[in-house]
Amino acid sequence: MTKLLVTGASGFVGGAALNRIIASDFPGLDISVFLRRDSQVAPILAKYPGKVTAKVGKAGYTDPVFADLVKQADIVLHAGHSADETSPIDVFTENLKDGALLIHTSGTYILTDFTELDKPTSRVYDDEQDIKLLTSWPIDHPHRNVESKVLNIHKLKPAVNSIIVSPPIVYGISTGPISRTSKQIPKLPEIADKVKANRLFGTGLANWSNIHINDLADFFEILLATYLQDPSKLSFNDQGYYFVEGGEHVWKKLISALDEPLVKYKVIDSQHTSEKLPSWTLAELSEVFGAQDAHQFYEVYRSSSRSKATKARKLGWQPKEKDIYSTLDETVNVYLNGLSD
Numbered sequence: 001m002t003k004l005l006v007t008g009a010s011g012f013v014g015g016a017a018l019n020r021i022i023a024s025d026f027p028g029l030d031i032s033v034f035l036r037r038d039s040q041v042a043p044i045l046a047k048y049p050g051k052v053t054a055k056v057g058k059a060g061y062t063d064p065v066f067a068d069l070v071k072q073a074d075i076v077l078h079a080g081h082s083a084d085e086t087s088p089i090d091v092f093t094e095n096l097k098d099g100a101l102l103i104h105t106s107g108t109y110i111l112t113d114f115t116e117l118d119k120p121t122s123r124v125y126d127d128e129q130d131i132k133l134l135t136s137w138p139i140d141h142p143h144r145n146v147e148s149k150v151l152n153i154h155k156l157k158p159a160v161n162s163i164i165v166s167p168p169i170v171y172g173i174s175t176g177p178i179s180r181t182s183k184q185i186p187k188l189p190e191i192a193d194k195v196k197a198n199r200l201f202g203t204g205l206a207n208w209s210n211i212h213i214n215d216l217a218d219f220f221e222i223l224l225a226t227y228l229q230d231p232s233k234l235s236f237n238d239q240g241y242y243f244v245e246g247g248e249h250v251w252k253k254l255i256s257a258l259d260e261p262l263v264k265y266k267v268i269d270s271q272h273t274s275e276k277l278p279s280w281t282l283a284e285l286s287e288v289f290g291a292q293d294a295h296q297f298y299e300v301y302r303s304s305s306r307s308k309a310t311k312a313r314k315l316g317w318q319p320k321e322k323d324i325y326s327t328l329d330e331t332v333n334v335y336l337n338g339l340s341d
């Protein structure tokens with residue numbers, strides 16, 4: 001049996017990955033998930049009877065339960081607060097056994113140039129052509145502190161390999177067992193609801209790549225299938241950086257496209273659309289949301305990040321889902337009414 005450990009299975013991305021991998025029914029794969037809440041065990045076991053084992057460590061990644069699971073794993077799919085938390089990487093470094101693989105989920109916020117906020121970028125980073133750059137960013141880039149620790153594992157333990165999967169903005173509804181919505185796009189109707197107005201952040205001209213959660217889950221499935229069948233087709237460690245993107249958006253177009261469902265579902269009235277109102281200033285945002293959230297919104301929704309998933313496509317992966325704009329009605333509806341299934 002090959003032991004697969006999944007983190008973040010109660011989350012948006014890890015849940016979708018788990019769901020897809022269980023549906024694939026890989027022969028000889030023994031799947032366990034690491035959780036930090038007892039209440040999540042029953043729903044996960046009920047959704048996948050006999051297909052998964054769940055272990056709880058209430059202290060999170062510093063819990064000895066986690067280190068024990070890591071010691072036993074042949075493959076870890078790490079998607080639980082993975083891009084920003086270093087403590088689980090220390091546990092992997094210490095406890096992964098020879099021959100093990102870490103699939104680490106990061107994010108393409110690492111590509112953002114913070115001196116160019118509010119501007120569209122023409123720079124598209126390619127995970128094949130730009131591989132040297134992608135694995136050597138200065139430490140002040142978001143996620144780089146964690147990624148450098150991931151890349152260091154193989155240097156310290158040459159018999160352990162890693163792959164970094166770096167998605168852009170992920171949209172759509174996850175098929176995962178617990179949390180099924182993301183933060184970035186669903187946050188926009190939440191902000192609009194709070195002030196009963198939909199407004200741009202800055203010029204709105206900045207641009208991002210994006211990926212539907214189902215297409216991202218497809219990629220995790222293909223990655224795992226390829227590793228189990230023929231790992232020589234994959235790149236690892238300093239070469240093993242994989243983007244996964246299916247489309248692009250410009251913030252102005254996206255926030256404008258939200259006007260319609262926000263008015264339709266009566267979150268805002270037709271006088272308070274992004275077409276009719278000026279952009280947020282940071283001072284206004286801070287007054288409503290507090291300095292920390294305001295700063296985050298003002299940065300993310302004015303940032304650019306464009307990536308090209310050349311390596312994933314060479315493995316036969318293709319994005320198949322609808323574009324981000326076509327999911328906005330559902331995003332607003334789910335924000336207001338929750339999920340119906």
Ligand SMILES: NC(=O)c1ccc[n+]([C@@H]2O[C@H](COP(=O)([O-])OP(=O)(O)OC[C@H]3O[C@@H](n4cnc5c(N)ncnc54)[C@H](OP(=O)(O)O)[C@@H]3O)[C@@H](O)[C@H]2O)c1
Nearest residue numbers: 008010011012013060061080081082083106107167170182
């Ligand atoms: N969503 C996106 O658009 C997007 C885009 C690019 C990259 N990413 C990256 O993908 C990863 C997953 O994101 P997500 O959207 O799935 O986030 P999410 O829905 O907030 O899920 C986070 C998951 O991490 C678990 N977790 C958090 N802290 C933990 C700890 N200390 N110990 C154990 N488990 C912990 C949570 O468990 P609980 O249920 O106990 O809270 C939950 O299962 C993140 O690294 C994120 O940065 C996401």
